[in-house]
Every structure is written in C-alpha cells, then in structure tokens.
Amino acid sequence: MRIDILTLFPDMFQGPFSESIIKRAQEKGCVEIHCHNIRDYSTNKHKKVDDYAFSGGAGMVMSIEPIAILIEKLKAQRDYDQIIYTTPDGQTLNQGISNQLSLSGNLMILCGHYKGVDQRVRDHYITMELSIGDYVLTGGELAAAVITDSVVRLIPGVISDETSALTDSFQDGLLAPPVYTRPADYKGWKVPDILLSGDTKKVEQWKEQQAFERTRQRRPDLLK
Ligand code: ADE
Numbered sequence: 001m002r003i004d005i006l007t008l009f010p011d012m013f014q015g016p017f018s019e020s021i022i023k024r025a026q027e028k029g030c031v032e033i034h035c036h037n038i039r040d041y042s043t044n045k046h047k048k049v050d051d052y053a054f055s056g057g058a059g060m061v062m063s064i065e066p067i068a069i070l071i072e073k074l075k076a077q078r079d080y081d082q083i084i085y086t087t088p089d090g091q092t093l094n095q096g097i098s099n100q101l102s103l104s105g106n107l108m109i110l111c112g113h114y115k116g117v118d119q120r121v122r123d124h125y126i127t128m129e130l131s132i133g134d135y136v137l138t139g140g141e142l143a144a145a146v147i148t149d150s151v152v153r154l155i156p157g158v159i160s161d162e163t164s165a166l167t168d169s170f171q172d173g174l175l176a177p178p179v180y181t182r183p184a185d186y187k188g189w190k191v192p193d194i195l196l197s198g199d200t201k202k203v204e205q206w207k208e209q210q211a212f213e214r215t216r217q218r219r220p221d222l223l224k
Helices: 018-028 066-077 095-101 117-124 140-153 162-166 199-217
Strands: 002-007 030-037 051-054 058-062 080-090 108-110 128-131
Touching: 002 051, 002 066, 002 140, 018 030, 066 108, 066 117, 080 140, 095 140, 108 140, 128 140
Parallel strands: 002 030, 002 108, 080 108, 080 128
Antiparallel strands: 051 058
C-alpha cells in the first residue's frame, strides 16, 4: 500500500510513523508513507496557502490552487482508491472503515486546517470525509496519523501474529476480554484459575463471555 499525506505541517508526522509497528511495516515494504507540503505548491510569491472566507467571519480558509495542483500531480502518477479529507464534520472512523481501507492499493489523505479547505476541493476531489471523533483538533494531521495507524496495522503481514489483529476490540463487534501475563500471583492478586487450567475450550468460552460482559457494561450501544 502507498499512502500520500497532504499537509501544511509535514513535520508533525516525523514522530508517529517512526516507531514500533508502523515503522516496521515500512521497513518490511508493506506500506510506503509519503508526506507532501502543500505550501511547496503555492504559486504565490509569499507562499501563501490560505485566504479570508468570502462569507466573512473569523478564520482563514485553505485555498484551492496549491491543493489542486498537488492532487492533480499525484493522480497523474497513480490511481487512488480513496482521497480522504480529515474534518470534524466527516463520517466517524470505526473499525469497519479501517478494515475496508486496509484493502486499498493507494490512499491519499488531505489534512484540513484553520476553517478548512475551500468547498470546491471537497466537491471535486475528495471521495471520503473522515472525523476521528466529536471534538475539534487544531488540524487534521493528528486525525490523518490515527487513520493511517489504524489502517496500516491491518495490512496482511504487518502484525506478525495474524490472529492478533483479528482478536482486537471491535473486530468481532465486541470489546476485547481482559488479558493477564506472568506472574500468576502478584502479591495475592491472582490470575483467574480458568486461564491456568490448560483447558483451551473452556478458556475460549471464558474469553467470549468476558468480552460480551465487558461490552454489555461499557458499550451497550455495540450490542444493538
Ligand atoms: N480536524 C479537526 N478536528 C478533527 C476531527 N475530530 N477529526 C478529523 N479531523 C479533524
């Protein structure tokens, strides 16, 4: 998979993709992540990338031209499965969307900033608008990092134990059950006996029942 991220702040992506699983995914060749600075495509002599809204009011709007030039350039090089725009008024990201996106060949993610992008960018280029929750961030970069992380870990081969991603919370519509590791007894706080029994069938039943119970208590909306 290839992911192109279009942003005014490419340095914000230095951290999240250079550690742990996402770093290894790139090293293994499972994904290529390219960050593009929208400012590099400004034709303005001051490298301006925003302007006042025609409707007036506070806040700047990201101009169409540099974004359009960059998107057109990338689209001429390859086909994109989705051109995503990160915005609080988009569809809320969930595990189902991440699963779908993980099957893509090429994804583009445009990070919104200030009051957002000129609506014509959304009307003519964007194929999917995603929010990562009902709160407002200072920009779409963190949202793009969250989307990328949740998608990349699902690409086959990224997580070495394939079944691990399949047992995540939400993957089967339930939250994940509690997990324990050694020691079996820490200062009298014991691991449930069933997990030490060696009876794999009973352990599986216990995990299912715990996942259901946790979901019922914490996220009953998921059971509807
Ligand atoms: N940009 C600002 N807030 C956002 C959010 N919650 N999700 C996606 N993009 C955003």
